[in-house]
Structures are given as C-alpha cells and as structure tokens.
Amino acid sequence: MSPEExxxxxxxxxxxxxxxxxxxxxxxxxxxxxxxxxRRALPPEPPEHGxxxxxxxxxxxxxxxxxxxxxxxxxxFAYYPSNASGPAILGDLLSSGLxxxxxxxxxxxxxxxxxxxxxxWLAGLLGLPxxxxxxxxxxxxxxxxxxxxxxxxxxxxxxxxGGGRFATHGADxxxxxxxxxxxxxxxxxxxxxxxxxxxxxxxxxxxxxxLAMDPGHLRAxxxxxxxxxxVPAMVCATVGTTSTAAIDPVAALGEICRERGIWLHVDAAYxxxxxxxxxxxxxxxxxxxxxxxxxxxxxxxxxxxFDCTVLWTADRAPLLGALSILxxxxxxxxxxxxxxxxxxxxxxxLGRRFRALKLxxxxxWYGAEGLRxxxxxxxxxxxxxxxxxxxxxxFEVHEPHPLGLVCFRPxxxxxxxxxxxxxxxxxxxxxxxxxxxxxxxxxxDGRVVLRMAxxxxxTERRHVEQAWERIRREHAALSAPGH
Amino acid sequence: MSPEExxxxxxxxxxxxxxxxxxxxxxxxxxxxxxxxxRRALPPEPPEHGxxxxxxxxxxxxxxxxxxxxxxxxxxFAYYPSNASGPAILGDLLSSGLxxxxxxxxxxxxxxxxxxxxxxWLAGLLGLPxxxxxxxxxxxxxxxxxxxxxxxxxxxxxxxxGGGRFATHGADxxxxxxxxxxxxxxxxxxxxxxxxxxxxxxxxxxxxxxLAMDPGHLRAxxxxxxxxxxVPAMVCATVGTTSTAAIDPVAALGEICRERGIWLHVDAAYxxxxxxxxxxxxxxxxxxxxxxxxxxxxxxxxxxxFDCTVLWTADRAPLLGALSILxxxxxxxxxxxxxxxxxxxxxxxLGRRFRALKLxxxxxWYGAEGLRxxxxxxxxxxxxxxxxxxxxxxFEVHEPHPLGLVCFRPxxxxxxxxxxxxxxxxxxxxxxxxxxxxxxxxxxDGRVVLRMAxxxxxTERRHVEQAWERIRREHAALSAPGH
Numbered sequence: 001m002s003p004e005e006x007x008x009x010x011x012x013x014x015x016x017x018x019x020x021x022x023x024x025x026x027x028x029x030x031x032x033x034x035x036x037x038x039r040r041a042l043p044p045e046p047p048e049h050g051x052x053x054x055x056x057x058x059x060x061x062x063x064x065x066x067x068x069x070x071x072x073x074x075x076x077f078a079y080y081p082s083n084a085s086g087p088a089i090l091g092d093l094l095s096s097g098l099x100x101x102x103x104x105x106x107x108x109x110x111x112x113x114x115x116x117x118x119x120x121w122l123a124g125l126l127g128l129p130x131x132x133x134x135x136x137x138x139x140x141x142x143x144x145x146x147x148x149x150x151x152x153x154x155x156x157x158x159x160x161x162g163g164g165r166f167a168t169h170g171a172d173x174x175x176x177x178x179x180x181x182x183x184x185x186x187x188x189x190x191x192x193x194x195x196x197x198x199x200x201x202x203x204x205x206x207x208x209x210x211l212a213m214d215p216g217h218l219r220a221x222x223x224x225x226x227x228x229x230x231v232p233a234m235v236c237a238t239v240g241t242t243s244t245a246a247i248d249p250v251a252a253l254g255e256i257c258r259e260r261g262i263w264l265h266v267d268a269a270y271x272x273x274x275x276x277x278x279x280x281x282x283x284x285x286x287x288x289x290x291x292x293x294x295x296x297x298x299x300x301x302x303x304x305x306f307d308c309t310v311l312w313t314a315d316r317a318p319l320l321g322a323l324s325i326l327x328x329x330x331x332x333x334x335x336x337x338x339x340x341x342x343x344x345x346x347x348x349x350l351g352r353r354f355r356a357l358k359l360x361x362x363x364x365w366y367g368a369e370g371l372r373x374x375x376x377x378x379x380x381x382x383x384x385x386x387x388x389x390x391x392x393x394x395f396e397v398h399e400p401h402p403l404g405l406v407c408f409r410p411x412x413x414x415x416x417x418x419x420x421x422x423x424x425x426x427x428x429x430x431x432x433x434x435x436x437x438x439x440x441x442x443x444x445d446g447r448v449v450l451r452m453a454x455x456x457x458x459t460e461r462r463h464v465e466q467a468w469e470r471i472r473r474e475h476a477a478l479s480a481p482g483h
Numbered sequence: 484m485s486p487e488e489x490x491x492x493x494x495x496x497x498x499x500x501x502x503x504x505x506x507x508x509x510x511x512x513x514x515x516x517x518x519x520x521x522r523r524a525l526p527p528e529p530p531e532h533g534x535x536x537x538x539x540x541x542x543x544x545x546x547x548x549x550x551x552x553x554x555x556x557x558x559x560f561a562y563y564p565s566n567a568s569g570p571a572i573l574g575d576l577l578s579s580g581l582x583x584x585x586x587x588x589x590x591x592x593x594x595x596x597x598x599x600x601x602x603x604w605l606a607g608l609l610g611l612p613x614x615x616x617x618x619x620x621x622x623x624x625x626x627x628x629x630x631x632x633x634x635x636x637x638x639x640x641x642x643x644x645g646g647g648r649f650a651t652h653g654a655d656x657x658x659x660x661x662x663x664x665x666x667x668x669x670x671x672x673x674x675x676x677x678x679x680x681x682x683x684x685x686x687x688x689x690x691x692x693x694l695a696m697d698p699g700h701l702r703a704x705x706x707x708x709x710x711x712x713x714v715p716a717m718v719c720a721t722v723g724t725t726s727t728a729a730i731d732p733v734a735a736l737g738e739i740c741r742e743r744g745i746w747l748h749v750d751a752a753y754x755x756x757x758x759x760x761x762x763x764x765x766x767x768x769x770x771x772x773x774x775x776x777x778x779x780x781x782x783x784x785x786x787x788x789f790d791c792t793v794l795w796t797a798d799r800a801p802l803l804g805a806l807s808i809l810x811x812x813x814x815x816x817x818x819x820x821x822x823x824x825x826x827x828x829x830x831x832x833l834g835r836r837f838r839a840l841k842l843x844x845x846x847x848w849y850g851a852e853g854l855r856x857x858x859x860x861x862x863x864x865x866x867x868x869x870x871x872x873x874x875x876x877x878f879e880v881h882e883p884h885p886l887g888l889v890c891f892r893p894x895x896x897x898x899x900x901x902x903x904x905x906x907x908x909x910x911x912x913x914x915x916x917x918x919x920x921x922x923x924x925x926x927x928d929g930r931v932v933l934r935m936a937x938x939x940x941x942t943e944r945r946h947v948e949q950a951w952e953r954i955r956r957e958h959a960a961l962s963a964p965g966h
C-alpha cells in the first residue's frame with residue numbers, strides 16, 4: 001500500500017470510526033450472536049489475490065459488527081470501563097504509523113524518553129511519592145496489562161526475597177505470596193507462572209462488610225508460615241478490587257511488610273487513577289510510605305485505550321536484577337554507558353510498542369482538569385445511581401461505593417438462597433439481551449450481586465437513568481405474581 | 484473529543500503518517516540524539532488545561548522526530564525488519580477505534596472468532612500441519628511477542644512434564660530446559676520467570692559452521708541430566724536464530740524429544756513466515772511430525788506491525804491446564820457451555836486487544852501472492868548483496884545465508900583478533916552515524932560480524948546497492964595506509 005493509498009484508505013477508516021462512535025447507541029451493547037456464527041460467516045481459506053480495502057470495511061460492517069460487544073457504548077456498565085478516547089486512538093495510530101521498536105533506548109530514543117516523561121507526569125498527577133520518579137531510585141514503566149505488572153512486581157519481590165538467588169536458582173525455596181479472596185486472579189496466575197504454584201498463594205481473610213484485607217489475619221498467617229519455614233516474598237494489596245472496588249488498608253498492611261522486609265505491591269488497576277482528583281487521593285493512603293511497587297490502568301478509567309498499565313517501583317534495582325539479560329546482539333554503546341534506560345529490562349517481553357504516545361496525547365488533550373472532570377463525572381453518576389437504588393424497597397445496595405462502581409441486589413419476595421440468585425441472574429440476562437445496557441455480576445458473601453461500573457467516555461446522566469428505569473421495570477415484571 | 488473532532492484530527496494524523504512514509508528517506512535512519520536530549524526538551528510537568536491536538540503534532544515533529552530511529556526506512560537493516568504496512572496500521576486503527584476487550588469470547592465474540600479464522604488461515608499459508616488447526620486438538624493464538632510465546636510454551640511444557648503438578652506445586656522438581664548458545668535470550672528469561680532459574684537452562688553445542696544445534700550433544704546432555712535426576716521439560720529449536728538466522732535440525736531434535744516425551748517448541752520468530760513461499764517451506768522441515776508448539780512473528784517480516792506473534796500448539800490441553808483460572812466475575816453462560824474459546828487462557832495477561840484485525844487486513848490486502856512477493860523480494864536482494872560481498876576481496880561472507888539476512892566481516896590487513904573487531908565496530912558506528920543506513924552486529928566464533936537484514940516494506944534494490952557502496956567506501960577509507 002503506497003503512502004497515497006494509505007492516505008485515501010486511512011481517511012475512510014477515520015470516517016468509519018467517527019461514524020461508529022457517533023452512532024454507537026444504535027447497536028445492542030452486548031453482542032447477541034451465538035458461538036460459531038461469526039466464524040462460519042468468514043471464508044475458511046485466505047484469498048490468493050489481494051482485495052480492495054473497501055471489501056475489508058464492508059465485511060467489518062456486514063460480518064464482524066454483529067459479533068462486537070460495544071465497550072465504548074454509553075450503556076456499557078460491565079466489568080470496568082475500558083476507555084478509548086479520541087486522542088488515545090490517535091496517539092496509538094501514530095505509534096502504529098511510526099512502527100518503531102522501543103526495546104532499547106538506542107532503537108528509538110524518543111520512545112524511551114517520552115515514556116519516562118509521561119510516567120513521571122502521571123505519578124505527579126496522582127500524587128504518588130517522589131521516590132517513584134525516574135530521577136530517584138524508582139521509576140515507572142508502561143506494561144500491557146495489570147496482569148503483567150503484577151507478574152513483574154512478583155519477580156522483583158522474589159529477586160529481593162532470595163537475595164538475587166531467584167534468577168539463577170529459581171523457586172527452590174518455599175516462597176509465599178499473600179492475597180485476599182478479593183485479589184485479582186492474575187496474582188494466582190503470576191504465582192503459577194513464576195513456579196511458586198497456587199499452593200504457595202496464601203489467602204488472607206477480609207472484613208466481611210468492606211471486603212478489605214484483614215491486617216490481623218495477615219500477621220497471623222505470616223507468623224504461622226514463617227514458623228513452618230516459608231519465605232514470604234510479597235503481599236499484594238488492592239486499591240479497588242475487581243469484584244466490588246474494595247480498598248485494602250495499605251498503611252496497616254505496609255507496616256507489617258516493613259517490619260518483616262516483605263515486598264508490598266499495590267494493585268490499583270481500577271481505582272488508582274481516581275487519585276487524580278484531590279478529593280479521591282485518599283484511595284492511595286499508605287502508598288507513599290509503604291509500597292515497593294504500585295500499578296494502575298489508564299486503559300480502564302483514564303481515557304487511554306488498551307493496552308496501558310503503568311507500574312512504578314520505589315527501587316528499580318530488584319526489577320532489573322530479575323529481568324536483565326544482555327545477549328551480544330543487543331549490546332550497544334548507549335546501554336554500555338549506563339546513561340540510558342532500556343525498558344525491555346522492566347518487562348517480560350523484549351519487544352515493545354511506543355505506547356507512551358497515547359498517554360501523552362490523552363494528557364495533553366484533556367489536561368489535568370479534563371481528566372479530573374472525567375473521573376468526577378463517573379463518580380457523580382454512580383453516587384446518584386446508588387441513591388436511587390437505596391431509596392427503592394425492591395433493591396438493596398452494597399456499601400461502601402465511594403467511586404464509580406455500584407453493586408446491588410434485587411429483592412425477590414418469597415425467594416431465598418440459590419432461588420433468589422437464579423432470579424437475579426435471570427434478570428441480568430434479560431437486561432443484557434435487551435441491548436440497551438450490559439452489566440455483569442459478582443458474588444458477595446456467596447450471593448449473586450449485580451455490578452454497574454460507570455465511567456465510560458460517552459456515558460451521560462440520561463444513560464444511567466434509562467438503565468435504572470429498565471432495571472426497575474424488568475425486576476417488577478419478573479416479580480409480578482403469576483409470572 | 485467528539486466524533487466530529489476525531490474525524491478532523493484523525494485525518495490530520497493520517498496525512499501526517501502518509502507524509503512521513505512518503506518522505507521517510509529524508510531522515511537519518513538511526514536517531515543521532517544524545518541520552519537525555521529528548522527528555523530535556525519536554526516539559527517536566529503535565530499541562531493543567533487541555534491543549535489543541537495540533538500542538539501534539541507540532542511537538543511530534545519538533546521534539547520527538549529527532550529521537551526516532553526509523554524502522555520503516557528503506558535503509559534500516561538492523562536487528563530484523565519490523566514491518567508496518569498500510570493495511571496493518573489501518574487494521575490496528577480499527578482495533579483502537581472499536582476499543583473492545585477480547586479476554587473472553589463473550590466480551591466480543593468477533594474478536595475471538597476472527598482470531599481463530601486468521602491463525603488457521605496463516606497455518607494453511609505456511610503449510611503447518613492440520614493438527615495445529617483449532618478444529619483439531621491444537622490451535623493458534625496471537626501473542627504480543629515471541630518472548631511471550633516461548634514463555635507460554637514453556638509453561639505448557641512444564642504442565643505436561645509435571646503431570647499437571649506445576650500449576651499447583653510450581654518448580655519443585657529439577658525441571659530443565661534445553662537451548663543452544665544461539666537461542667534467543669527470551670528463553671533464558673522464560674526460565675527465570677517460570678522459577679526454573681538460569682542454572683536449569685542447559686546449553687547444547689552447535690555445529691561450528693552452521694551454528695545449528697547438535698542433536699548428538701542434546702542426546703548426551705539429556706542422558707547426563709536424567710542420570711543426575713533432572714526432569715527435562717522442553718527443548719527449544721530455532722528456525723532462524725537472532726544472530727545469524729541459523730536453522731536448527733528440527734526433525735533430528737524432534738526424534739530425540741519424541742523418544743523421551745519431551746516438549747519440543749520451535750521458535751521460528753524470524754524465519755517461519757518465509758514458509759509462505761513453497762521454495763522456502765523446507766525451513767519448517769520436521770515441524771509437522773515433531774513440534775508440540777511453534778511460533779512465528781508476522782510483526783517481523785510479514786507486513787503486520789508490532790505486536791503480532793502467532794503461537795500454535797499441537798495439543799491445547801496442557802496450555803489451558805497451565806493458564807486457566809476462572810474467578811466469579813468472569814463466569815458467563817458461553818464459557819460454561821464449553822463451546823467457545825476464551826483466549827485469556829492461552830496467554831499471560833487477562834486483557835487483550837483485537838489484534839486479529841491487523842493480520843486479517845494484511846492477508847486480505849496483499850493476498851497470498853502479495854505476501855509471497857514480499858518475502859521473495861527480501862530474499863532476492865539479500866542473495867544479491869551476499870554475492871557482491873563474496874566477490875569483494877576486502878570482505879568475507881558468512882555461509883549459509885538462505886533467507887534475508889547476510890552476515891559478513893570486513894578484512895583488515897595487518898589487524899587480527901580484538902584489533903580487527905574494534906575496526907569492524909568502528910566501521911559500523913561510522914556507517915550508522917552517516918544516516919543512510921542502520922545495521923547491527925553479532926559475534927560468530929568470538930569475532931565481531933556485521934549483519935544486514937533485508938525485508939523492509941520500502942526497501943528496494945537501489946537502497947541495498949547504495950548501502951553496499953557506502954560500506955565499501957567507508958571500509959576503503961578506514962583501511963587506507965596512514966589512516
């Protein structure tokens with residue numbers, strides 16, 4: 001494709017996306033296709049001869065769109081938001097167009113140095129401590145996902161816990177990892193990947209009301225494990241759990257970690273970015289004094305399209321110790337001088353995209369005030385929704401809900417336990433099949449609970465109002481006698 | 484940014500990229516900036532108020548471009564090519580614009596099903612065995628990089644070697660991994676990440692001429708290790724090593740693996756895609772009969788921008804066994820039915836982009852014949868270059884060089900050993916500082932050798948001719964008496 005063909009087709013694609021975003025409310029939020037339907041509509045063999053780009057776009061409309069669940073739809077309330085704003089998409093497009101590899105500083109110095117600048121910017125915007133900055137002993141890096149950030153943090157923790165032994169001798173000591181029942185599953189996955197095995201993941205109790213990790217139980221488990229010969233490597237505290245946005249007591253957990261020299265990672269994938277607003281900065285209480293590493297996802301709630309997780313560490317040495325390997329083909333004068341960062345040593349993969357461009361583009365387009373306004377909009381709408389639910393005798397809302405996620409349960413007169421859960425699931429499936437909104441569920445204390453996560457770019461008050469009206473209406477219909 | 488603002492700025496970005504690609508030869512291939520130069524030119528604090536998108540583009544030109552090493556420049560011969568063709572960029576743009584998460588089938592069925600279709604297409608195009616297809620026991624998946632593909636393959640191998648024990652009990656047995664001195668460093672990194680530790684990476688000898696792994700030595704090492712109590716988990720054979728594009732004898736290595744029930748992974752990151760041409764299909768000899776897993780990078784030589792590695796496995800069960808975890812918040816009817824693929828279970832991270840769009844777009848735009856023509860162009864130019872070098876008494880060329888990479892060494896009359904290596908390095912640095920071309924080095928038998936990898940989208944005969952002329956001229960100048 002020549003540059004001129006690219007210019008022509010590129011503008012077609014831009015128009016396609018602009019039209020898509022402008023008309024996104026015309027689609028059902030959640031795809032309604034059956035398994036195999038999309039695949040069967042595609043040819044089983046690739047074309048021998050090249051095809052016009054218009055055919056690709058036509059098949060996107062005809063074949064693929066029915067199989068898309070529209071994460072950018074204003075009625076998307078499932079999981080957590082995964083924002084793709086205009087400047088993010090364009091920053092990502094520039095990254096694709098430049099097509100540079102950022103594995104080493106020398107393979108594109110701007111790719112590395114812009115990343116250093118924007119992760120330092122973001123640390124400042126979130127009020128994270130100065131020792132997370134690159135000019136101190138720490139530093140930030142963009143990872144593809146929170147899963148990878150937690151994996152990399154665990155590797156650094158194991159490196160430190162083993163006195164550097166992990167890189168050479170691996171998991172030859174009984175290293176243990178501490179999570180709660182509410183911690184993201186990627187931590188258990190990281191324990192499996194790093195050769196600890198799921199049996200070395202120790203599950204700390206949570207407060208039954210807030211679902212936050214119980215420091216007293218952490219202390220008891222550590223005592224017990226150490227007495228049995230374990231080598232505690234890392235505690236993972238969560239700021240905004242995946243299930244209910246619960247916030248672990250980082251300061252109290254951090255005290256325990258500090259006493260015993262255990263690495264504290266703070267997984268703030270969802271909620272960390274809320275700290276861009278001074279009134280929500282409390283979510284990170286304890287981080288400055290206690291976190292060895294910290295990660296949050298601009299690709300969830302901060303207008304930057306996937307993939308963009310930022311991981312900071314208070315001391316980059318264990319991270320580099322865990323992950324640096326320098327084969328001959330990567331040796332170069334800049335690396336040898338010790339005066340540059342090679343971010344390949346901060347991640348699992350060697351290769352890396354120029355992801356800083358999209359975060360840079362987002363921060364510049366919105367400015368700090370625009371980013372704050374976006375977070376405040378989501379929190380405000382969620383608080384309104386929670387108040388409507390709390391005021392309705394047909395529902396009960398889970399407390400607390402300080403940010404953009406509201407968990408709630410319909411009441412089903414006459415139904416208890418599994419029967420009530422089935423009714424709740426049925427309500428959710430009916431609502432999702434309706435196409436106006438998409439929500440997912442979790443369980444609290446064993447009971448099925450509905451989740452509405454508010455924070456989409458396009459989500460306005462009317463969308464939340466409509467969703468709530470629809471939920472009430474369907475619930476009333478399902479609750480009607482004789483239904 | 485509203486859809487209409489996106490439309491306007493999007494077209495600016497498309498024009499910027501089209502102009503960039505049309506004028507790419509006006510830039511020095513390798514960035515000439517000094518460490519810190521880009522960073523110092525950027526503001527230390529983020530903007531409080533949003534800025535016009537035009538300012539972002541202006542700073543891209545003014546501040547960032549001098550710090551870009553232009554991987555799409557026709558004079559880029561360093562490392563391996565990292566192609567970003569027009570249709571790939573546009574496929575990626577569509578992915579960013581749709582902004583869907585493909586972690587589960589249900590979170591966007593088309594994202595999963597298109598991926599299944601294109602990896603099956605590519606298996607067919609490369610002549611890979613039918614048991615790699617999704618409808619058989621195997622299946623393919625797009626990973627971000629070959630590093631991740633090898634890591635995931637190792638996890639599957641460990642799962643099988645431990646009879647499923649690895650996921651629960653981790654690296655509690657003396658598992659070993661077999662590579663050669665030429666194997667990519669990501670394998671050692673994978674051994675570190677999986678808790679084996681680098682001490683459990685066993686290095687098999689290579690044939691001193693071809694640099695291919697020696698099956699006899701593999702057998703001897705395995706005998707010795709097993710006698711010492713080791714549990715061999717995986718052998719990694721390489722099709723096209725990073726250093727010299729050496730090709731390990733997959734069939735002979737595979738026989739040994741089969742006898743002993745050891746997982747054979749074939750890392751064909753660079754060279755695997757050459758098999759799209761029937762005349763180069765021999766690179767994969769032995770794969771059909773012996774490989775438990777196989778990976779190659781469309782993001783290197785097959786016109787698809789980073790990140791796009793495809794990993795296939797002959798049996799997906801150990802992969803899923805190693806990586807599946809199903810927390811409550813991901814439970815959904817489609818997954819429970821067992822009738823869909825959830826690709827999150829095939830990779831490290833939970834989240835995933837819609838990367839299939841770019842590979843689909845590339846295959847449709849070029850068609851099989853266009854992809855073959857691209858590979859043939861690179862090989863043809865490399866063979867011409869190798870013949871020119873071989874005919875010049877001032878140089879010696881490393882044999883064999885069947886694909887797009889040519890390794891060669893200038894002769895330095897009167898200099899031997901380290902002195903000759905220094906002269907070679909100096910020649911390379913002078914050439915790279917000239918801006919017309921960019922190449923990197925490796926070592927063969929301890930001696931510094933220059934590498935020219937040909938396969939860029941924009942690279943034509945004249946670029947290779949100019950590069951060779953420049954190399955000869957600088958070499959002659961450095962070799963002149965009294966220099």
